[in-house]
Amino acid sequence: MRLLYYNSDGDFSLTEFFESNIPKYAILSHRWGAKEVTLADLTDGTRKKMACYGKVQFCGEQALHNGLHYFWVDTCCIDKSNAVELQEAINSMFRWSQNAVKCYVYLSDIPKRKREASDRFSDKWFTRGWTLQELIAPKSVVFFSKDWEQLERRETTRKEDQAYSLLGVFDVYMPLIYSEGEEHAWPHPRFLTL
Structure with missing residues (x-):
């Protein structure tokens, strides 16, 4: 499993673990945008120029806030150009979500002023197939608005x-x-x- 490690200098780096020694980690659940940060973007250094970089950065900061140095974001922790790795990741995603200490759900359609619990269900995140396992598998799910404000507080x-x-x-x-x-x-x- 590939994880991102949030460094003390506010940056993060890729790390890889085998099943027997995976540290505690958080995951980001989100809907993909037009151009997401990929594994290639992380390795070639172009990630900070990308519009979706904020999602990855926020996940690392929130994980650190929760006492976790490691976090997982599907768009950049899986090499989608490698068919074998992609298949293994798809088969492992439910378990990876289940083993996460925290799952941060980014509801990109919900502005912070719309904080009622019923409003969160209007986000397109709830209509996506891949997000269902990220809702039911983790032990702890925390919802955030598009402005990164925690919703249920x-x-x-x-x-x-x-x-x-x-x-x-x-x-x-x-x-x-x-x-x-x-x-x-x-x-x-x-x-x-x-």
């Missing part, structure tokens, strides 16, 4: 209510356990597909 009296207040929106039934803490209150992303 709302003011509540109790931390767990940040999750519980959205149960009706997602048509999820689950017991409320106020002593479990905010990180355990969020339902697993697979419930969001019901």
Whole structure:
């Protein structure tokens, strides 16, 4: 598995790991634009001039904010010109998403002023085939607007209510356990597909 390593100088580099020694990492889930940063763009140094470079940069910064130095972005961590590598990556993507500590979902159609939970479903990300596994496989999914503002953070009296207040929106039934803490209150992303 190829991962990006976020360096202390604010840049990142490609690293490669075998299944037995993969470090903790985050992934970016997004819709591809017209010109995405590819593996070739990373190796030839043209990435910083590209419009979509911001997505890769943000993923690295957010991963570091969450205590992770490694992150994975499909467009530039897979050599799509190598048919064998591409097939192996496609067969591994669900597992890679499942093993990620965090999945950052970039909703490029949702501006920061449109913060209601129901608005996020208007993003085209929810209509794409490849993003489904990135919604249901990871242990933790965090949604960001096109301005990179985290969407689900709302003011509540109790931390767990940040999750519980959205149960009706997602048509999820689950017991409320106020002593479990905010990180355990969020339902697993697979419930969001019901």
